[in-house]
Amino acid sequence: MLLYRDGDASAFDALYARHKGGLYRYLLRQCRDAAAAEELFQDVWMNLIRARAGYSVQAKFTTYLYRLAHNRWIDHYRKNSHVAMDSSAEDDCEAIAELPDERERPQDETLDAKRQAGRLMELIAGLPEAQRETFLLQQEGGMSVEEIAQATGVARETAKSRLRYAMVKLRQGMLGWR
Amino acid sequence: MALNERNAGNANGDAKRDARLDRLYRAAAREAPPAHLDAPILAAARREVGARPRSLTSTLRRWHVPVSIAAVVIVSVSLVILVSEEGGEQIVPAPVPAVAPPAGEAAAPATQPALVEAARETTQPQPAAPAPPRRGSRDDAEAPAVLGKLADSARSEPGPPAVSGTGAVATPESAAKPLPQPFRATPRVAEERAAPSPADAVTAGRMAGALSAPSEPPVARSSAEAPQAESTARAMQSKSTEQDRLPVWHGFEKEPPRKWLERIGELKRQGRAAEAEEMQSEFKRRFPEHPLPLDSK
Numbered sequence: 001m002l003l004y005r006d007g008d009a010s011a012f013d014a015l016y017a018r019h020k021g022g023l024y025r026y027l028l029r030q031c032r033d034a035a036a037a038e039e040l041f042q043d044v045w046m047n048l049i050r051a052r053a054g055y056s057v058q059a060k061f062t063t064y065l066y067r068l069a070h071n072r073w074i075d076h077y078r079k080n081s082h083v084a085m086d087s088s089a090e091d092d093c094e095a096i097a098e099l100p101d102e103r104e105r106p107q108d109e110t111l112d113a114k115r116q117a118g119r120l121m122e123l124i125a126g127l128p129e130a131q132r133e134t135f136l137l138q139q140e141g142g143m144s145v146e147e148i149a150q151a152t153g154v155a156r157e158t159a160k161s162r163l164r165y166a167m168v169k170l171r172q173g174m175l176g177w178r
Numbered sequence: 179m180a181l182n183e184r185n186a187g188n189a190n191g192d193a194k195r196d197a198r199l200d201r202l203y204r205a206a207a208r209e210a211p212p213a214h215l216d217a218p219i220l221a222a223a224r225r226e227v228g229a230r231p232r233s234l235t236s237t238l239r240r241w242h243v244p245v246s247i248a249a250v251v252i253v254s255v256s257l258v259i260l261v262s263e264e265g266g267e268q269i270v271p272a273p274v275p276a277v278a279p280p281a282g283e284a285a286a287p288a289t290q291p292a293l294v295e296a297a298r299e300t301t302q303p304q305p306a307a308p309a310p311p312r313r314g315s316r317d318d319a320e321a322p323a324v325l326g327k328l329a330d331s332a333r334s335e336p337g338p339p340a341v342s343g344t345g346a347v348a349t350p351e352s353a354a355k356p357l358p359q360p361f362r363a364t365p366r367v368a369e370e371r372a373a374p375s376p377a378d379a380v381t382a383g384r385m386a387g388a389l390s391a392p393s394e395p396p397v398a399r400s401s402a403e404a405p406q407a408e409s410t411a412r413a414m415q416s417k418s419t420e421q422d423r424l425p426v427w428h429g430f431e432k433e434p435p436r437k438w439l440e441r442i443g444e445l446k447r448q449g450r451a452a453e454a455e456e457m458q459s460e461f462k463r464r465f466p467e468h469p470l471p472l473d474s475k
Contacts, residue, residue: 117206
């Protein structure tokens with residue numbers, strides 16, 4: 001990004017090629033609407049381009065990029081939904097309490113990877129926004145808990161808690177799908 | 179419930195990556211952005227780099243010398259043209275010392291009393307010397323006449339302030355100053371020199387009055403300065419209008435996002451919604467990574 005800031009256009013090509021897939025999937029999973037995801041995807045990159053001159057290294061580029069994406073998504077979310085975002089710790093705890101006991105879940109026969117992947121996608125879609133975002137940042141951005149906290153503008157412990165709950169739900173949801 | 183307690187107990191370790199989930203997710207998440215999005219983004223990135231070259235300072239440095247030379251040439255040419263166009267008319271009084279007075283007076287500088295005296299002489303009912311030895315009559319009458327004209331024009335013409343004492347402000351000192359040689363008189367000046375009109379004599383009389391009254395030159399000067407003061411006032415006015423047009427976020431360019439947000443909040447509290455909106459959009463543009471507070475959305 002520093003190279004691009006200093007005028008090397010080819011550096012942007014490399015950045016774009018490296019991050020476009022992950023960013024797009026992050027937005028797609030968050031919006032659950034391809035058209036909106038495309039619009040946000042374009043906006044995020046345009047914001048990045050416009051902010052080129054003022055870019056300074058304060059964190060990893062991935063963190064910076066996903067922070068832009070997070071902010072853009074929050075804007076979009078607020079514009080299109082009047083419901084407050086489901087991200088409080090209390091909600092997280094409640095959600096975990098409602099999880100079914102794994103021993104109650106019938107043990108299905110082994111399923112092929114494709115169906116398991118499909119199941120995982122369903123579970124991810126069913127996560128609360130904040131937990132889903134945390135999980136996606138870990139998967140698509142390859143980010144640590146600290147970086148996720150930076151990108152989403154929350155405390156480290158909050159980010160860690162969200163990620164933990166997301167992982168627990170996904171693991172439990174996948175128990176019978178081996 | 180027991181399971182849930184166990185879940186909570188194991189929670190610390192649950193934030194770590196899960197190899198199985200990672201593998202499954204990678205297998206499932208294969209979507210890529212549509213190709214039609216790539217072109218505009220990459221084009222915009224290139225445009226941005228093109229619009230703001232790599233190093234502005236290096237570019238400026240490269241053009242520094244040619245631009246400086248061009249500026250010097252333009253200013254010099256403009257000055258020469260300006261002086262040649264406007265200076266010619268006003269340099270008229272300069273020939274005064276060049277006009278050789280009769281032998282006795284030749285050595286004496288054209289001081290104020292001498293000029294007054296000369297003007298008085300010309301206002302005397304001197305019979306118009308119709309065909310006197312041309313040279314001699316001109317020598318006697320020309321200097322005061324031309325000076326009178328000059329003083330007259332200084333009083334009546336609202337021109338720019340005197341440029342290097344060329345005569346718009348008709349102080350005796352400046353009028354009597356010798357003109358740097360060589361001097362080329364304009365055709366009109368040459369004509370005037372050849373045949374001084376009777377009106378010149380009257381003017382010379384007035385000039386004598388002007389020279390004897392010390393309060394006259396400041397009056398002439400103030401009338402000449404009036405347009406200048408007007409233009410200065412106009413310039414100041416336009417400057418203040420320009421300041422009025424400054425963006426609402428002017429002065430915040432170097433401020434951290436927190437200051438911006440404070441200012442936006444302040445504007446909102448003051449009911450200046452449009453300005454708050456303008457500042458907020460600029461804030462978004464400058465700090466896209468910085469979240470806006472809830473009430474700003």
